[in-house]
Amino acid sequence: MVIGCGIVPAGPQNAASIPRCRRITRQSTEDTLSEQQPTHHPHDITEAADTAGTDGSVRGGTPRRSALAGAGALAGTAAVLSACGSSSDSDQSSGKASIDPQKPVDLTSTADVPVGSGIKASADGVTAIVSQPKPGEFKAFSSSCTHQGCSVNVQKDTITCPCHSSVFSLSDGSVQAGPAPEALPEYTVAVNGDRVTIS
Numbered sequence: 001m002v003i004g005c006g007i008v009p010a011g012p013q014n015a016a017s018i019p020r021c022r023r024i025t026r027q028s029t030e031d032t033l034s035e036q037q038p039t040h041h042p043h044d045i046t047e048a049a050d051t052a053g054t055d056g057s058v059r060g061g062t063p064r065r066s067a068l069a070g071a072g073a074l075a076g077t078a079a080v081l082s083a084c085g086s087s088s089d090s091d092q093s094s095g096k097a098s099i100d101p102q103k104p105v106d107l108t109s110t111a112d113v114p115v116g117s118g119i120k121a122s123a124d125g126v127t128a129i130v131s132q133p134k135p136g137e138f139k140a141f142s143s144s145c146t147h148q149g150c151s152v153n154v155q156k157d158t159i160t161c162p163c164h165s166s167v168f169s170l171s172d173g174s175v176q177a178g179p180a181p182e183a184l185p186e187y188t189v190a191v192n193g194d195r196v197t198i199s
């Protein structure tokens with residue numbers, strides 16, 4: 001509280017000048033200051049907070065970075081699903097390996113395939129296991145293990161995977177020892193003279 005004083009001149013009833021004081025209360029001071037300052041409403045502050053700012057947020061409070069991350073995650077999921085559904089050169093669901101029937105692959109010579117065993121042969125970008133379980137009987141299988149896709153090899157009278165030791169039959173490609181879940185896909189074999197072709 002502030003007290004303001006003034007001097008009142010002497011009159012007939014006053015022998016001397018008597019200080020006369022006037023009280024200025026705090027309330028009157030605050031009233032004066034409030035008249036000089038603009039008033040802000042909560043609604044105005046809310047609108048300002050919702051407006052896009054320099055920190056990358058968008059109107060309504062959703063961060064721009066979070067929105068982009070969500071879109072990226074969806075795109076990543078779509079790419080993974082597409083890769084899982086892509087086809088390869090063998091159809092393991094039917095147990096048959098596939099090559100364009102109009103373009104059979106001349107893979108090897110009959111003389112190169114030992115009886116009771118087999119070889120790994122490649123031609124025209126195709127690699128396969130060719131076996132001769134019995135004299136004059138030729139078989140051909142995919143060279144990719146059905147476990148994790150490692151390239152298999154022939155070891156004496158079996159087909160083996162060097163990665164996790166799966167073992168397959170030379171006669172029909174069936175699993176002799178795991179962890180491979182299914183047989184090697186088989187190609188269609190044709191013998192023309194001394195040539196072994198697959199399709």
